[in-house]
Amino acid sequence: xxxxxxxxxxxxxxxxxxxxxxxxxxxxxxxxxxxxxxxxxxxxxxxxxxxxxxxxxxxxxxxxxxxxxxxxxxxxxxxxxxxxxxxxxxxxxxxxxxxxx
Numbered sequence: 001x002x003x004x005x006x007x008x009x010x011x012x013x014x015x016x017x018x019x020x021x022x023x024x025x026x027x028x029x030x031x032x033x034x035x036x037x038x039x040x041x042x043x044x045x046x047x048x049x050x051x052x053x054x055x056x057x058x059x060x061x062x063x064x065x066x067x068x069x070x071x072x073x074x075x076x077x078x079x080x081x082x083x084x085x086x087x088x089x090x091x092x093x094x095x096x097x098x099x100x101x
Contacts, residue, residue, distance in 0.1 A: 004029065008037045056083075056091060068092055068101055 008029060011021045018031040018038075029037075056064075060081055067077045074088040081088070095101040 005037055005041070008034050009041055012038050056087070061091070064088060064091055065095060065100065068095065 004027065007024075007027055008021055011024060012018075012034070016024075018034045021027070021034040022029055022031040060083070063081060064077055067080070074092055075085050077092075078085045078088045092101060
């Protein structure tokens with residue numbers, strides 16, 4: 001993370017725009033994220049690492065569908081699977097929209 005922050009700051013100090021920083025090959029940051037890095041660096045605040053989201057696996061999807069059909073709530077399903085209640089709720093909402101629940 002610090003290498004990415006240092007690269008963004010060095011490009012910014014070299015006079016590059018946020019769009020140019022985002023277009024830098026191998027850096028993989030958006031213009032908005034580059035703007036946040038520069039803003040926080042000006043304030044002296046360290047930039048926290050973003051938590052990467054995990055994709056719901058096929059096994060988890062089948063389990064959520066099975067338990068939801070058994071009228072189990074998102075909180076109970078989340079505890080059983082080891083995911084957040086919000087993740088389960090969002091997936092159950094998607095299933096309802098698709099007509100699977």
